Amino acid sequence: MSVAGGELAGSIPPVSFTLGADGQIRQRLRLSRGFMWLCRLATYASLLVLAVLLLSIVWNSVGRLRWDFLSSHYSMQPDRCGILAGLWGTFWLVLLTATFSIPVGVGSAVYLEELAKDTWLMRVIRVNLSNLAGVPSIVYGILGLTAFRPLVIQLQSVFDGRHAVNVLGLFRVRLLKLDIYDGSVLIGAMTMSLVILPTVIIASQEALRAVPSTIRVASLALGATRWQTIWRQVLPASLPGIATGVILSISRAMGEAAPLMMIGVLTVASMCPGGIESPGQLLSDPGRVLSVPFDQFTAMPVEIYDWSKQPDPQDRFTAVAASGILVLLAVLLTVNAAAMIVRYRAGRQLRW
Amino acid sequence: MPTWAAQRISRRHETLIRWVLFVCAALSVLTTAAIIFVLLSNAVYAPGARTAFFERVSLWQFLTTARWKPTDGPGGHFGIWPLLVGTLQVAVIASLVSVPAGLGAAIYMSEYAHPREREFLKPVLEILAGIPSVVYGFFALKFITPWVLKPLFSLLGLEISIFNSLSAGIVVGIMVTPLIASLSEDVIRAVPRSLREAAFALGSTRFDVSARVVVPAALSGILASFLLAFSRAVGETMAVAIAAGGNPLLTLNPLRGAQTMTGFMVHASTGDSAADSISRMSMYAVGITLFVMTLSINLLSGWIMRRYREVYQ
Numbered sequence: 001m002s003v004a005g006g007e008l009a010g011s012i013p014p015v016s017f018t019l020g021a022d023g024q025i026r027q028r029l030r031l032s033r034g035f036m037w038l039c040r041l042a043t044y045a046s047l048l049v050l051a052v053l054l055l056s057i058v059w060n061s062v063g064r065l066r067w068d069f070l071s072s073h074y075s076m077q078p079d080r081c082g083i084l085a086g087l088w089g090t091f092w093l094v095l096l097t098a099t100f101s102i103p104v105g106v107g108s109a110v111y112l113e114e115l116a117k118d119t120w121l122m123r124v125i126r127v128n129l130s131n132l133a134g135v136p137s138i139v140y141g142i143l144g145l146t147a148f149r150p151l152v153i154q155l156q157s158v159f160d161g162r163h164a165v166n167v168l169g170l171f172r173v174r175l176l177k178l179d180i181y182d183g184s185v186l187i188g189a190m191t192m193s194l195v196i197l198p199t200v201i202i203a204s205q206e207a208l209r210a211v212p213s214t215i216r217v218a219s220l221a222l223g224a225t226r227w228q229t230i231w232r233q234v235l236p237a238s239l240p241g242i243a244t245g246v247i248l249s250i251s252r253a254m255g256e257a258a259p260l261m262m263i264g265v266l267t268v269a270s271m272c273p274g275g276i277e278s279p280g281q282l283l284s285d286p287g288r289v290l291s292v293p294f295d296q297f298t299a300m301p302v303e304i305y306d307w308s309k310q311p312d313p314q315d316r317f318t319a320v321a322a323s324g325i326l327v328l329l330a331v332l333l334t335v336n337a338a339a340m341i342v343r344y345r346a347g348r349q350l351r352w
Numbered sequence: 353m354p355t356w357a358a359q360r361i362s363r364r365h366e367t368l369i370r371w372v373l374f375v376c377a378a379l380s381v382l383t384t385a386a387i388i389f390v391l392l393s394n395a396v397y398a399p400g401a402r403t404a405f406f407e408r409v410s411l412w413q414f415l416t417t418a419r420w421k422p423t424d425g426p427g428g429h430f431g432i433w434p435l436l437v438g439t440l441q442v443a444v445i446a447s448l449v450s451v452p453a454g455l456g457a458a459i460y461m462s463e464y465a466h467p468r469e470r471e472f473l474k475p476v477l478e479i480l481a482g483i484p485s486v487v488y489g490f491f492a493l494k495f496i497t498p499w500v501l502k503p504l505f506s507l508l509g510l511e512i513s514i515f516n517s518l519s520a521g522i523v524v525g526i527m528v529t530p531l532i533a534s535l536s537e538d539v540i541r542a543v544p545r546s547l548r549e550a551a552f553a554l555g556s557t558r559f560d561v562s563a564r565v566v567v568p569a570a571l572s573g574i575l576a577s578f579l580l581a582f583s584r585a586v587g588e589t590m591a592v593a594i595a596a597g598g599n600p601l602l603t604l605n606p607l608r609g610a611q612t613m614t615g616f617m618v619h620a621s622t623g624d625s626a627a628d629s630i631s632r633m634s635m636y637a638v639g640i641t642l643f644v645m646t647l648s649i650n651l652l653s654g655w656i657m658r659r660y661r662e663v664y665q
Contacts, residue, residue: 028557028559028560029557031557031559032557032558032559032560034559035558035559035562035563036460036464036558036559038456039456039457039459039460039463039464040460040464041456042452042453042454042455042456042457042460043456043457043460043461043465043473045453046453046457046476046477046480046526046529046530046533047473047476049480049526050476050479050480052495053483053487053491053495056491056494056495056499057487057490057491060494060495103376104376104379105376107372107373107376107377108373108376108377108379108380110373111370111373111374111376111377112377115370115373115374116374116377124381125377125378125380125381128380128381128384129380130654131384131647131650131651132380132383132384134580134583134584134646134647134650135387135587135643135646135647136586136587136588136589136614136642136643136646137587137589138587138589138614138617138618138639138642139387139391139587139639139642139643140387141617141621142387142390142391142617142635142636142639143383143386143387143390145621146390146394146636147386147390194383197379197380197383198380201380225362225363225366226366227365227366227369227370248482251482252482254484255482255483255484255485255486255487256484256485257484257485257486257589257590258485258589258590258614258618261590261618261621261622262617262618262621263621264621264622267622301484301485301486301590304486304487304490305486305489305590305593305594308486308489308490308493308494308594309594318494321490321494322490322494325486325487325490328484328487329483329487332482332484336482
């Protein structure tokens with residue numbers, strides 16, 4: 001294709017594009033479009049995988065997923081096997097884990113973001129934190145197995161030696177008679193707290209960093225102390241962010257099985273911690289809660305692992321495992337929805 | 353106005369709180385120290401009456417023997433290679449799945465997708481990342497192997513076992529894809545807009561901009577995300593323990609079962625052998641290998657990120 005000038009053709013040399021260059025542009029555009037489709041394919045493949053995963057689990061769960069699955073104990077007969085023990089086990093585990101990890105995690109984040117000076121020790125803590133977040137969870141399981149298990153068992157045997165303790169020489173408190181078990185809820189929760197602690201700290205740090213420094217300066221200028229500023233201004237302002245991070249970490253603890261396997265929790269359980277099998281029992285006999293931390297337990301992901309590995313020629317436990325997965329995913333979905341609601345409502349309220 | 357005494361009380365109060373919070377922050381360092389102490393004191397040198405693993409089995413034997421048969425008594429073989437090869441095999445397969453998928457998704461979401469489309473895709477990836485490991489194990493064992501891989505390989509005339517490292521690698525790859533996608537997307541988005549605009553102005557197509565300008569500019573972060581994903585795959589436990597089985601064979605054939613380091617640790621902790629038996633102690637030797645491996649990959653990833661980062665004003 002060539003462009004010829006009009007009257008001034010003699011003075012301006014004719015500009016020409018060759019057909020080859022035009023073809024090259026077309027080819028480059030084709031390559032570009034092809035690349036976009038490849039990237040789009042890679043992205044939407046994950047959507048497809050998610051759909052197939054969920055469908056295959058729903059499809060496999062047919063045959064066992066009924067309401068009595070939630071209220072039945074383990075059974076050798078797949079048709080009667082249920083997730084009750086795991087449901088309560090995960091509930092207590094997560095409750096205790098949250099009790100340990102939230103104060104410590106948020107406290108660390110507050111110290112690192114608000115109070116610490118930039119010393120070498122603080123730099124060590126920061127570097128260490130990011131490395132801890134990358135340690136496989138099973139390694140924490142080794143720690144729990146080797147350090148926490150003897151510790152908790154020792155603690156229990158100290159209390160178990162005398163069933164009553166003199167409090168300040170004034171009155172005697174009868175302690176519960178506690179059996180000593182290997183994989184108790186307390187050991188599990190201590191281990192799991194360490195697993196999620198780095199993520200709790202890092203998420204809380206980010207939430208604290210999002211609070212503008214004007215808030216702090218204004219508070220300090222009005223005569224508030226450092227701690228008053230943190231407690232009354234910074235923490236309330238960053239609470240939604242902290243809550244979101246904490247909830248996401250807790251949901252990770254719900255799905256984690258490897259550290260629990262290491263500390264030796266039950267894979268097959270026919271009792272719930274404290275013997276509490278329904279919310280009604282919890283209300284009618286709250287004293288049972290005291291023995292919960294020292295009882296053996298199982299958790300939902302551990303049960304699912306066991307059911308998936310169950311050697312059964314007719315594959316009858318597949319439906320049980322799939323039903324267990326659906327229950328676990330439903331619980332996780334509820335927890336994550338809570339996180340999303342917190343985030344959404346906070347996003348509407350706070351404007352700086 | 354607070355009185356002088358009240359001020360002193362509040363100052364003491366503040367110091368106390370400060371110390372409590374410092375202890376919280378120091379706890380994470382203590383955790384690392386405890387992990388290292390527990391691993392070393394059981395694997396390398398045990399104080400007191402017990403004997404550590406490497407005091408009974410030499411490090412040389414551990415690193416050079418190609419047979420893993422952790423039984424007590426004379427029949428035991430403690431060569432790490434079958435577990436190491438199994439682990440690396442799963443991690444490499446996972447990388448083959450997750451590197452193209454994760455990078456493709458990162459480029460698509462930052463360079464091509466409409467903001468609304470991106471807002472819809474990000475949660476999907478977050479959900480994939482939030483699904484527990486056991487669920488992926490189930491998916492590999494009950495769906496990928498029997499319904500995808502088995503028909504595929506029977507067309508080629510190949511036999512695939514129920515437990516195989518290929519299905520384990522595939523699901524671990526799916527698990528770590530969101531990690532690569534979100535980390536890479538962050539660094540890709542951090543590339544300044546002016547670079548893209550300059551490239552477009554010079555007549556580049558979108559492919560040229562993505563592949564020759566944006567990705568090279570963000571390369572250090574992208575490589576760091578690949579390494580983090582690899583280390584996550586090495587430490588991945590439950591999915592692999594379910595899908596790859598528990599047979600420590602030294603084989604490179606991904607169609608057969610394998611045992612990874614993490615898989616062995618789960619297996620060993622559920623066993624019945626006594627706490628100080630050598631088969632039980634071997635868990636610590638494997639644990640320290642795993643810890644050192646993941647830690648060095650993570651450190652390398654952080655180093656690449658810092659060392660080769662392009663800084664734009």
